[in-house]
Amino acid sequence: MSPAEHAVLSAKLDAVREHQHRQDQKLDSIEQHVKATNGRVMSLELWRARVEGVRAGVSWVSVAFGSVLTGTVTGVLVYVLTH
Secondary structure, three states: OOHHHHHHHHHHHHHHHHHHHHHHHHHHHHHHHHHHHHHHHHHHHHHHHHHHHHHHHHHHHHHHHHHHHHHHHHHHHHHHHHO
16 A cells, blocks of 8 residues: 555545544434433423322312212201201
8 A cells, every 4th residue: 555545545534533523422412412301201291190190189089079968968958858
């Protein structure tokens, strides 16, 4: 291999290494963005799960409250009508 060919190949190799370095930097940046996005998505999912839990709890409470209220009204009506 002549010195001229060696210089050309060395320059090409340097260009490939520089391109690889830029790609590594882009990959690091993408990885940081993915981690940040995953954190926000997980936070939103936890918030939604809490809201669904509260909604389920409220629906159960309303059923229980409705049953107690119905029993109370029925008891008062029976008491009023029989006395």
